[in-house]
Amino acid sequence: MSSRLLEFRVRNKEGHYIWVGANIRVLIDPLTGEKLGSVVVSRDIQAQRDAREELIRSEARFRSLTNLSSDWFWETDEQGRFTYVSDGLYRLFGIRPEEVIGRTRTERAADRTEPGLLEYLAKVERREPFRDLPYSVFVPEKGTIGCAALSGEPIYDGNRFIGYRGVGRDITDSMQAQKRLQDLANHDALTGLPNRAHLSERLRTLLDNCGSDDRVAVLFIDLDRFKEVNDTLGHARGDELLSEVAQRLRQSIAASDIVARLGGDEFVVVSQCINGAQSAMQLVEKLRYALDAPIELAAHEVFVRSSIGISMFPQDGRSEEDLLQHADIAMYRAKEEGRNGYRFYTEEMGIQVRERMTIDNSLHRALERNEFELYYQPKFDLSSLRVVGMEALIRWNHPQLGRVSPLDFIPMAEERGFISEIGKWVLEEACRFTARLMAAQGQELKVSVNLSARQVQEGLLIRHVVEALERSALTPGSLELELTETAMIANLAASADVFTELKSLGVSLAVDDFGTGYSGLAYLGQLPFDVLKLDRSFINQKEKNGLGNRKIIRAFIRMAQSLNLSVVAEGVETSEILSFLREVGCNEAQGYLFSRPLPADEFETFIATHEARLLVL
Numbered sequence: 001m002s003s004r005l006l007e008f009r010v011r012n013k014e015g016h017y018i019w020v021g022a023n024i025r026v027l028i029d030p031l032t033g034e035k036l037g038s039v040v041v042s043r044d045i046q047a048q049r050d051a052r053e054e055l056i057r058s059e060a061r062f063r064s065l066t067n068l069s070s071d072w073f074w075e076t077d078e079q080g081r082f083t084y085v086s087d088g089l090y091r092l093f094g095i096r097p098e099e100v101i102g103r104t105r106t107e108r109a110a111d112r113t114e115p116g117l118l119e120y121l122a123k124v125e126r127r128e129p130f131r132d133l134p135y136s137v138f139v140p141e142k143g144t145i146g147c148a149a150l151s152g153e154p155i156y157d158g159n160r161f162i163g164y165r166g167v168g169r170d171i172t173d174s175m176q177a178q179k180r181l182q183d184l185a186n187h188d189a190l191t192g193l194p195n196r197a198h199l200s201e202r203l204r205t206l207l208d209n210c211g212s213d214d215r216v217a218v219l220f221i222d223l224d225r226f227k228e229v230n231d232t233l234g235h236a237r238g239d240e241l242l243s244e245v246a247q248r249l250r251q252s253i254a255a256s257d258i259v260a261r262l263g264g265d266e267f268v269v270v271s272q273c274i275n276g277a278q279s280a281m282q283l284v285e286k287l288r289y290a291l292d293a294p295i296e297l298a299a300h301e302v303f304v305r306s307s308i309g310i311s312m313f314p315q316d317g318r319s320e321e322d323l324l325q326h327a328d329i330a331m332y333r334a335k336e337e338g339r340n341g342y343r344f345y346t347e348e349m350g351i352q353v354r355e356r357m358t359i360d361n362s363l364h365r366a367l368e369r370n371e372f373e374l375y376y377q378p379k380f381d382l383s384s385l386r387v388v389g390m391e392a393l394i395r396w397n398h399p400q401l402g403r404v405s406p407l408d409f410i411p412m413a414e415e416r417g418f419i420s421e422i423g424k425w426v427l428e429e430a431c432r433f434t435a436r437l438m439a440a441q442g443q444e445l446k447v448s449v450n451l452s453a454r455q456v457q458e459g460l461l462i463r464h465v466v467e468a469l470e471r472s473a474l475t476p477g478s479l480e481l482e483l484t485e486t487a488m489i490a491n492l493a494a495s496a497d498v499f500t501e502l503k504s505l506g507v508s509l510a511v512d513d514f515g516t517g518y519s520g521l522a523y524l525g526q527l528p529f530d531v532l533k534l535d536r537s538f539i540n541q542k543e544k545n546g547l548g549n550r551k552i553i554r555a556f557i558r559m560a561q562s563l564n565l566s567v568v569a570e571g572v573e574t575s576e577i578l579s580f581l582r583e584v585g586c587n588e589a590q591g592y593l594f595s596r597p598l599p600a601d602e603f604e605t606f607i608a609t610h611e612a613r614l615l616v617l
């Protein structure tokens with residue numbers, strides 16, 4: 001008995017053609033072998049046919065899609081060995097299926113420690129699906145490394161895990177673009193060095209991995225007078241200089257060290273120093289040596305000098321912010337101390353900077369909080385030794401810091417634009433006090449008020465002076481305005497009109513701190529000044545042969561007087577100097593020998609009793 005299966009189409013009772021499967025069995029007589037007839041069993045197989053055709057269509061669709069797709073399709077067995085990869089892998093990475101089949105992903109990976117690959121292995125281990133895990137692929141044709149992103153899910157036969165199936169995408173271009181963007185975001189465009197953000201990140205990572213015995217030096221390097229190069233040779237040459245400096249720094253450090261540019265002419269070097277400060281010092285010397293050779297710029301030889309501040313991990317800070325800030329503070333100290341040097345950070349530097357910050361933060365409120373006070377130092381006529389006036393000197397009674405010297409806040413007030421307001425207050429207070437004192441004592445006095453160069457430039461000075469005189473009813477002849485020699489020279493042309501106008505009001509003008517600037521006496525004759533104040537450093541200078549300085553003082557006094565200038569000596573501390581000044585005809589003097597600057601009430605007492613003091617002198 002043999003059977004055959006036939007499939008054919010018949011018309012059903014609704015008149016539609018359907019597929020029918022017929023199983024035909026031929027009946028044979030077992031004794032004679034004669035064919036007796038056939039048994040035909042037919043059934044409607046339309047649904048089966050439809051399903052089969054759909055499967056064929058869907059497979060064809062799948063093949064065509066995987067071939068057309070820019071991605072590739074893969075399958076692995078339960079051991080993670082590839083059992084199938086589509087053509088896409090060859091098209092994208094030049095890897096033939098036969099090079100991969102039977103191998104695991106790890107065997108083919110360009111970097112077996114990559115996070116994407118490690119995550120893939122972990123997911124597979126836990127039979128979890130995964131999406132877009134990046135990992136590097138060696139591209140044999142180009143000899144380069146490409147980057148793929150993998151997605152996949154486990155496959156099961158019933159309950160039995162039989163492997164993974166998934167797709168891979170070529171993300172080389174987007175990864176490269178991302179890396180370029182990251183590089184741009186992390187590096188300084190001019191020098192290619194890491195920028196501030198990247199430095200912070202790398203320093204933080206370095207510190208996180210430091211043990212208690214590790215030592216790290218952070219060097220803050222600032223070029224001295226870089227602005228001059230920019231101003232005289234132009235920005236393009238300035239850029240060349242910065243690139244050359246970056247190059248020299250890079251060449252001077254170890255591969256594990258970091259050199260970064262924070263912007264402008266500021267660089268930072270981070271180095272692991274086995275011998276702590278000693279190693280840091282050796283590194284500083286090496287860097288300075290590297291920077292010492294002249295740099296050729298537009299046929300000019302430029303010599304680079306730098307100021308370097310150093311902070312050490314762990315003693316000067318454990319965080320990247322602290323170490324950078326402290327190295328910066330130390331760098332400023334190196335600059336203040338004459339540039340082209342280096343300084344290690346100390347605790348005392350930090351205290352000073354915090355004080356400066358406190359001053360900076362509270363200065364704008366000091367006036368409205370009434371925290372300023374004027375002290376007065378008497379000035380003496382040297383022929384009669386009688387008080388002829390006083391210098392008003394500002395003090396700031398700070399709620400936290402106590403009495404702050406003008407030397408510590410006047411420069412900041414100038415920088416922050418508060419000096420005009422403070423100066424106005426000083427003028428009003430000094431005029432008011434002097435007018436009252438003169439009335440009370442029945443005595444002529446001249447009060448000297450210090451002006452800052454900014455006050456002269458800002459244009460409100462004349463109005464402030466006029467108002468102060470009017471409000472106090474002080475005669476203009478009782479007010480003297482002092483401007484330092486350096487400030488005056490810096491603004492000579494611009495200020496000449498202001499001086500002339502002030503003079504026309506009837507106030508007198510004094511050149512303060514004479515002898516500290518680099519000017520001669522020549523310009524004084526052209527300006528409407530009345531008084532020359534010889535600086536105290538000049539008066540107190542130790543003489544080499546006991547005569548030198550005195551000769552100069554004598555010459556100054558003679559020249560000043562020939563220009564009709566009255567001479568006041570500041571900082572007179574000894575009776576010996578006093579005798580000398582009297583002998584050479586100096587007009588007036590002030591100094592600790594007579595009195596320190598005094599608060600208003602004490603000064604008043606001083607004036608009331610000065611005749612008695614005269615006897616003591």
Ligand SMILES: Nc1nc2c(ncn2[C@@H]2O[C@@H]3COP(=O)(O)O[C@H]4[C@@H](O)[C@H](n5cnc6c(=O)[nH]c(N)nc65)O[C@@H]4COP(=O)(O)O[C@H]3[C@H]2O)c(=O)[nH]1
Binds near residue numbers: 405407450
């Ligand atoms: N070693 C020594 N020092 C003496 C002697 N006699 C006086 N001095 C100090 O010398 C400084 C003289 O003031 P300056 O040269 O005008 O220098 C002043 C002046 O430039 C500035 N200043 C003070 N008050 C004002 C102000 O109201 N406005 C402006 N713009 N500056 C002011 O601050 C500077 C410092 O003022 P002070 O600390 O009060 O310091 C004062 C005074 O206390 C002495 O015999 N020996």
